[in-house]
Amino acid sequence: MEIKTCVSTAYRLVYNQPSALVGRTDVASVTPWSAPIIWEGTFDPTLIDSIYKQQNLTIATTVFALGKYTRFIKDFLESAEQHYLVGFRVHYYLFTDQPESVPEVKMGENRSLTVLTVQSLNRWQDISMNRMEKLEKLIENELVREADYIFCLDIDGKFYGRWGAESLGRLVGVIHPWFYNFQRNQFTYERRPESLAYIPAGEGDYYYAGAAFGGTLEDVLNLTKTCREHLNIDAANSIEALWQEESHLNKYFLLNKPSKLLSPEYMWRGINIGAAQIKIVRLANVPKNYAEVRPNP
Numbered sequence: 001m002e003i004k005t006c007v008s009t010a011y012r013l014v015y016n017q018p019s020a021l022v023g024r025t026d027v028a029s030v031t032p033w034s035a036p037i038i039w040e041g042t043f044d045p046t047l048i049d050s051i052y053k054q055q056n057l058t059i060a061t062t063v064f065a066l067g068k069y070t071r072f073i074k075d076f077l078e079s080a081e082q083h084y085l086v087g088f089r090v091h092y093y094l095f096t097d098q099p100e101s102v103p104e105v106k107m108g109e110n111r112s113l114t115v116l117t118v119q120s121l122n123r124w125q126d127i128s129m130n131r132m133e134k135l136e137k138l139i140e141n142e143l144v145r146e147a148d149y150i151f152c153l154d155i156d157g158k159f160y161g162r163w164g165a166e167s168l169g170r171l172v173g174v175i176h177p178w179f180y181n182f183q184r185n186q187f188t189y190e191r192r193p194e195s196l197a198y199i200p201a202g203e204g205d206y207y208y209a210g211a212a213f214g215g216t217l218e219d220v221l222n223l224t225k226t227c228r229e230h231l232n233i234d235a236a237n238s239i240e241a242l243w244q245e246e247s248h249l250n251k252y253f254l255l256n257k258p259s260k261l262l263s264p265e266y267m268w269r270g271i272n273i274g275a276a277q278i279k280i281v282r283l284a285n286v287p288k289n290y291a292e293v294r295p296n297p
């Protein structure tokens with residue numbers, strides 16, 4: 001007897017059987033609120049891409065390059081074209097005070113770059129913090145109708161390995177590469193109760209990097225709006241959180257749990273630095289001479 005199958009062969013994909021028993025044992029791959037923590041070996045790249053590809057997504061990706069940080073643009077964009085959400089529609093938004101210095105970078109199919117001119121600021125702290133307000137306005141005025149997801153990244157990074165659809169989620173944070181194995185009382189949270197970024201000793205989940213976060217437009221709009229408001233209130237009270245918007249981001253993620261966490265593979269310390277748990281470096285910080293590259297100490 002001939003057995004007819006109703007499963008269309010067009011959608012068949014052969015991949016290893018998932019195990020209900022075996023996974024990574026050297027790292028945690030889920031938070032206490034049941035959000036996945038993405039590490040190499042916890043997902044099947046081909047399978048996850050095929051699921052997300054059917055959704056015809058656009059991923060907005062923002063970076064800022066003001067002052068001497070324009071030197072990082074070329075490597076960032078060229079390496080992103082090699083490794084970052086390859087095969088997906090990606091729209092980069094680059095904020096800079098020197099649009100004339102943006103290098104020509106060859107973009108793949110369905111990939112585009114929009115350069116937005118912004119005023120320079122005198123302190124690196126202000127440049128870094130001001131990103132929240134610029135992002136809030138960009139999302140509110142343009143992106144809400146134009147993209148499905150957004151990632152907001154530092155420019156002083158270079159991609160070395162796959163950053164794919166496994167990174168997509170409603171609200172996504174990245175575990176900071178210098179603190180993933182620290183006790184929470186050692187985290188560099190803001191510890192002064194006068195700041196809205198205040199997190200008391202004995203509280204907190206992870207220490208999240210300010211250099212990368214993302215999610216849906218609606219969720220990231222709420223994040224940037226809240227952080228911008230809290231930065232403004234702190235400024236009016238003459239207090240600046242220890243790590244500026246990164247401190248406020250950490251407070252936000254404490255109160256609004258991310259639905260997905262990316263491991264430090266997604267914002268690693270540097271390409272020549274190793275650690276037992278890091279099986280692949282996807283994005284690494286580019287070494288920089290802080291005194292030389294920043295406008296103030």
Ligand SMILES: CC(=O)N[C@H]1[C@@H](OP(=O)(O)OP(=O)(O)OC[C@H]2O[C@@H](n3ccc(=O)[nH]c3=O)[C@H](O)[C@@H]2O)O[C@H](CO)[C@H](O)[C@@H]1O
Pocket residue numbers: 063064065066067068069124127128153154155156176208209210211212243244245246267293294295
């Ligand atoms: C890994 C990580 O999470 N790093 C955080 C950390 O050090 P970082 O050393 O990563 O900060 P940074 O110097 O890269 O500054 C953050 C970003 O601001 C932009 N920029 C900064 C200065 C300037 O003159 N021109 C310019 O364009 C640029 O996009 C840069 O990538 O602390 C910063 C300040 O609070 C941010 O929270 C960073 O995200």
Ligand SMILES: [Mn+2]
Pocket residue numbers: 154155156211285
């Ligand atoms: Mn940085």
